[in-house]
Amino acid sequence: MMTPTESQQVLYSIGAVERDTGLTKDTLRVWERRYGFPTPLRDLHGERVYSHEQVEKLRTLKRLLDRGHRPGRIIDRSLAELVELADAAPAQAAAGELAEPLHALIALVRQHRVAELRQELGQAVMRQGLAGFLTDTVGPLNRAIGDAWMRGQLEIFEEHLYTETMQSTLRGAIASIPQHGRPPRVLLTTFPNEQHHLGLLMAEAMCALEGATCVSLGTQTPIFDIVMAADSHRADIVALSFSAAYPAVQVADGLEELRTKVPARVAIWAGGTNAGLQRRAIEGVRVIGGLAAVGPAIADWQAATGVA
């Protein structure tokens, strides 16, 4: 058996750190030059070699950047201080009073009781109805899971497990919604580099529930292909999902580019937890503020187009 110290003797190349943290090699090198962190060792050939601890701190930094923090302000703090910072943030937005059932679900994730988790989620759909499940369970649960992960209360693989299980649940639920082929026809996808599939599935479920005809392209469709797909499927609405981690610049740029390339008769809707959506309004793009706003938006569309 190895001691903890020995087992932590894991070293990462700059390429490995890029993969694990989502920070590019350029950024890693320029941070080292500017801020003096990280401070990788060098191997025989003079190449950077990162310790497990540094990678851990880099991952936490990345999460905080996604929340709007700036590297220069926080990079000097210790990992413990960063975690504290992460803890403080969600407290503002109604943290403590997580509903009891949610705690139970999180507990199942942390205890790796997959079969029970799957069953509980399935039963919750039945109990609350899909719409209630989405707004009252999935939404808050996603946030709680993300927070727990950042606080170090949840490992990455536990988050993966949750995501995978929830994906199955949602797909099962979506498959059980009868599709009549009635308008509006909604095309759902995300921009390249946006991998968050759960948000997309939630949107798809919500639209299908409201009687729309949904076609999902999955995640990461190049803009030019979204345009072609909207045309091919004669979509009435193109719906995009943006997670918190997606760069705000690319949200605005992408939506503007998409708006110019897609015919005006096709509506563009954007939703998700991304902060950039609230900041600057984009002409001809409707921002959907949460799942509850999907129903009214579809009602608006039907009213505007005179569909019975």
Place this chain on the structure above:
Amino acid sequence: MMTPTESQQVLYSIGAVERDTGLTKDTLRVWERRYGFPTPLRDLHGERVYSHEQVEKLRTLKRLLDRGHRPGRIIDRSLAELVELADAAPAQAAAGELAEPLHALIALVRQHRVAELRQELGQAVMRQGLAGFLTDTVGPLNRAIGDAWMRGQLEIFEEHLYTETMQSTLRGAIASIPQHGRPPRVLLTTFPNEQHHLGLLMAEAMCALEGATCVSLGTQTPIFDIVMAADSHRADIVALSFSAAYPAVQVADGLEELRTKVPARVAIWAGGTNAGLQRRAIEGVRVIGGLAAVGPAIADWQAATGVA
């Protein structure tokens, strides 16, 4: 109305090309230096700007590299010649005689008839049984779709549509397999940067069919987390899936690292269409050569561990 020439005036930055092709910035620059391709223009600030045509050729090149071609040998050829090459390759491995039903399915994808595609796939599962569906339909179909895409017969969004639909079908099928909690316990996932979810689902379906207890973490789990997850779930087998596009170096490195960190009593299995798997054997890692090999592998495991 713009002329075709004007509308093609789409220019890509080196970062955009990296995202769209999967070739790193480093590789793009070194190719330009060494082979004289690509030959991007420069913008006002001297930064590289790639034309749509060059990006197209780069994408095709990447696909050919994934098949084992070497850049120096093929980079000078025209896009048409490359496409021809892509056409010729699968001819070796039983190309022409694609079963009739597969052609019909591909036709549905190209005509964007989603509802029918979904229904046909569901019926195929019933008709062939899940095992037959996986080996005779999904496997060949994946390859055919990939080929068609490379030949320019299929747009990216059409491939996305196929993937999304197939994912729903497979998840539905997996959900319908009763799980008894019997050994072996199989943990399924992919390495970071490996996004190909379909291969993973196919593996999960196959294992579940053979009576194993499956836990999937989805794609892109850091190696350290795979180790923790294997421990938490008391996994008997860790199964990894590698698509053709995944760099062969990272396959070998990753598997070796994983082997040293996971207890010896846990088996490591690797499968998928990645060429690197065949090249060099890794001590303590079993390479699963295709879906049909899953059954025997599980039988072997059961025999070796004396499980009835």
Place this chain on the structure above:
DNA sequence: TCATCATGTTGTCTAGGACAAAAGATTGAC
């Protein structure tokens, strides 16, 4: 015929320097 060795080939890493875009701070007008 097969193993060993030399030769290409290829991707990834190195070093600072440069600059645009966004965020933050300051100023001035009403």
Place this chain on the structure above:
DNA sequence: GTCAATCTTTTGTCCTAGACAACATGATGA
């Protein structure tokens, strides 16, 4: 005091060109 415009700082991404290890290929000899 509030808001808009301008200045300053911060920050990520791009630039050049050299180096080298890992792998594939071809040549050599047993």
